[in-house]
Amino acid sequence: MFLFLSFIFPGIVLAGEGPTAQSNAAAIDTVWVLICAYLVFLMHAGFTMVEAGFTRAKNIVNIMMKNMLTVSLGALLFFVIGFGLAFGGDAGSFIGVKGFCLAGIQDLDFGIPMHAFWLFQAVFCATAATIVSGAMAERTKFIAYIVFTAVITAFIYPIVVHWVWNGEGWLAQKGFIDFAGSTVVHGVGGWSALVGAWLVGARLGKYGKEGEVRAIPGHNIALGTLGTLLLWLGWFGFNPGSSLAGTDPSIGLIATTTMLAASAGVIGAMIFTWLRHGKPDMTMVLNGALGGLVGITAGCASVSPLGSIIIGIICGIILPVSVSFFDKTVKIDDPVGAISVHGVCGAFGTLSVGFLAVDGGLLYGGGSSLLITQFTGVIAVLAWTLGLGYIACKIINAVTGLRVSHEEEMEGLDIGEHGMEAYGDFILRPVDALGLSQGHSIEGKY
Amino acid sequence: MFLFLSFIFPGIVLAGEGPTAQSNAAAIDTVWVLICAYLVFLMHAGFTMVEAGFTRAKNIVNIMMKNMLTVSLGALLFFVIGFGLAFGGDAGSFIGVKGFCLAGIQDLDFGIPMHAFWLFQAVFCATAATIVSGAMAERTKFIAYIVFTAVITAFIYPIVVHWVWNGEGWLAQKGFIDFAGSTVVHGVGGWSALVGAWLVGARLGKYGKEGEVRAIPGHNIALGTLGTLLLWLGWFGFNPGSSLAGTDPSIGLIATTTMLAASAGVIGAMIFTWLRHGKPDMTMVLNGALGGLVGITAGCASVSPLGSIIIGIICGIILPVSVSFFDKTVKIDDPVGAISVHGVCGAFGTLSVGFLAVDGGLLYGGGSSLLITQFTGVIAVLAWTLGLGYIACKIINAVTGLRVSHEEEMEGLDIGEHGMEAYGDFILRPVDALGLSQGHSIEGKY
């Protein structure tokens, strides 16, 4: 802020030239992308509150710490390594090879100033990583989580970005459409969550000896709802911001399809759980909103408003079915439903572009070629993420161990990992022999 | 996000033409309206937190569910029906007749891309509906709330919008000034809240057999404050965004009057309650901020900064008086003060334009004609809303019942309506025979 300072630092005044239509358009795009990046940053507050809302009071310090770490380490590693792998030129359509620490890429054209572009991509990167946090919550060693986050943000995610969002990547060249990242971001996050939650194992008490499945309710539905609404808000940066241009008139349509899909996800999940269980289910309604948002992310610029409502409703129905499948059939313990929200709805949303894209979708007479391309992209990212994630988790497990001790898990990770409590002034319900809070009577709903 | 993809999808590049001053101005307006729409969306998080903060822990899941439902159902119904009634042409200055599902209105000029305009109007619509949620909290059946919300968002609110914000509407043609909706949004919400809270009846224990009035304190003042600040922030989209143009230089003035009125509302309520009760009252200070914001909404572009301070202070004083009036004299139980904040301060704010508008206000030598027009608008919307709302609630009551059973109300709606608790890990104070939490000793302050 240097008001009236032009006589002191004449250098900061543009050298004698006024604004042009060209410079104004560039400014509009820069302002737009920055503000959208800020909204995506806010999604980290959303993820943090959702994860906290759906888990237990004894693990909240650990959850806060993980989320602070994810966004910070993610940004630093994406600066040092990830951005270069994603956008620094190309080697064989597979990987970027320069631009580490943003050096040596002054000749590349990102449409907007490089640093604004970097920030937008950096907050996306951290988003992919933070999805894992919820699925592995309440039993993962902090150091193990750090290393897994580093692997995702520095390597697994940037490579996928290169494939899809760098024009020379192999999926981009096939014509794969993932406008804002149903697969690039949410697929990578969701499948990493799947492999992480699987390998770290279920929380103590989640599954009984007789195979019974116990619901472990979250400790603060108000925070969970706040988090969901913050995520929804952040998605208005995530999707319309991926135009990378405020001068693109379609940003209004993209925001509208985003809004409608989220709304339809809520209504779909509400009606479905109401019919199935006799009562509308709160956690499924929150996850239904997120499922609809993840689902529309790939096609937000390609489908019509009615198409977005269809995608949202289906995601709202897929979601509780998928949660139940992983929880009861596959028995992978995912405290927040991240696998279903991000992995499953992300895959469905990516495929739905093949059906519902106004330009090229099967239902609009476009034939099956786009659908096949979409399918290829989903499977490629799934295989890449599960493979790399499996190797990473196995190595981490061998070196540091993935999981805290049973004693620490029962007492809560806050004391064990961080030496403090989240809610010092409140009296909490006592914990039973399995580390479950007493007083929870609702069992095994999903 | 298709970086470097122009060679793949050449269609997305604007056909050979660069930006112009005209296209840049359109882009600035679009970006501005979208970002303001996002801020108004965030108001739903604000309303949710305020409502939760001012009510009891046993009903929080229900409150979260209602708010998620309001914004989702509101957006979908406003897409399918409401937008057409509000902005789809005109029939007799009273109602729109086309544009349902946004179809068939490509010829209308909204100044900005139609979908951006729709999103801004959709989040406004949901705002009007969500006001009701707080006033009817803690005893209304979820299904009854859903139906009432549908009636408001699909019919009651869009008609009023057509009257005032569609140039052909009868109040618009009279010269009625309600820039961002003191009456259109907050009047409709506040008077719907009045009729709803009246017909559903007071919460158990609120009024004793001897006519004594009991205060039922909220369960989380921190969340209530967070919600108020989020609403305040959202109002910076609500009011300046209603210019529908980032190229309108008056957006700075509008943001300033908004800021000053809210601040004056806080100070007015603080001083008034301090003098009256010996201590500054927290809930009145929060509602004072909101009252000042509602009050300035009609005239934010018409009054001076000093005028906005006057409006804010008066709203801060009207507010506790009005809350006390409804609570103790009329005995309508409004847990969050929504009737006073939105209905009463909204009416006052709309009328104050007749006095304080720099161009046409009575105190600026403009005569009484504007004031009479403002009065007409306030009364018309009041009558319309109370009338339609009364009919709707009576029908709902006959079909599904408005109110949960006494047993459910005492236990809390979370278990009865949704089968879960909001705060599973915390030990809550026991509930007495009236369903009131023990340990609250402050009685009947308002």
Added chain:
Amino acid sequence: MFLFLSFIFPGIVLAGEGPTAQSNAAAIDTVWVLICAYLVFLMHAGFTMVEAGFTRAKNIVNIMMKNMLTVSLGALLFFVIGFGLAFGGDAGSFIGVKGFCLAGIQDLDFGIPMHAFWLFQAVFCATAATIVSGAMAERTKFIAYIVFTAVITAFIYPIVVHWVWNGEGWLAQKGFIDFAGSTVVHGVGGWSALVGAWLVGARLGKYGKEGEVRAIPGHNIALGTLGTLLLWLGWFGFNPGSSLAGTDPSIGLIATTTMLAASAGVIGAMIFTWLRHGKPDMTMVLNGALGGLVGITAGCASVSPLGSIIIGIICGIILPVSVSFFDKTVKIDDPVGAISVHGVCGAFGTLSVGFLAVDGGLLYGGGSSLLITQFTGVIAVLAWTLGLGYIACKIINAVTGLRVSHEEEMEGLDIGEHGMEAYGDFILRPVDALGLSQGHSIEGKY
């Protein structure tokens, strides 16, 4: 919102002239500054949540009230007095002399519409004041806090702004660089916090008779983390917005240095506390993010991304050392660490510009003259703030008293100052003879 109303109010249509590159550039700058002002406003929600998170449940109503008061009173006083002192012309390079209530300064050129400029400055002013709230929390009389806030927002802060950000101010003329206010905002806030916390004295029970230091943990780490993330978000308005121009291409770089410094602050604090105490410390990680943000505020437009990482890491390490120094050595009780975050990291950040500024920094071959100027500025603001703050607190103490009674402090300020509780439905841990909550076993970590 007056859609289609141009035939009714033809005056609101720009008189026959279309947009130009000049008018569009002005609109871009206005929109940018307003949105950044909104983000800075949101920092008040952040400060409120951080302060609440780090203090005890029995004082939360008081903390909410103080924060609502700060932003409201701050805005009103900055409108009536402060803005004129800061930006209303100049008298002897020391103080502004007109522009009170924004009157009589139509001839001044602020680059953007005056009201937009005012709003941006007003939310900055309230930020400086709110820093004090946390440091003096849990034992300061509400009336005393009000008066101190008034002195800061109406006098102490605006004068410093005049020195640095009004081109005719004496520090501006020396070439002092404080782009967004490491010293102007955070120095004033931090040093006011120092004098306030010192003069009001430590909380009961904080220091034992044998000189032992007790940690008094906060009551809600989830809210504290939410607040930190909201502050981080707000900083994206604070720093890049201080360009006062969306048409300035460097806003992308500024946002990037802001992001990297905050991230590095987190990592610095985490590693440092992990090595020192065996566990990564949550409160230091949160404050590390804030320390990095405060540290980069002065130089966000002057240093490179690598420079910002260096500043952030050092702030993350300085922070816990400084907290420990004030807590254990100096024995000034600062519940939230505001003195270290804002005062100490602000001073370090301002000085670091002298080393790391790409243009003029010592490490870039610029010699020591910039460093000396930076040092002069830091010392001048420190002396001014401590001096004025000391006088103000002494007078307040003589007139109203700074501190509540011991009985009130033990019971909590919520009952004593405001007659209500923050968490009516929850059962809290009992309080011992010193007013400390029982069950806190972690002692004197810092």
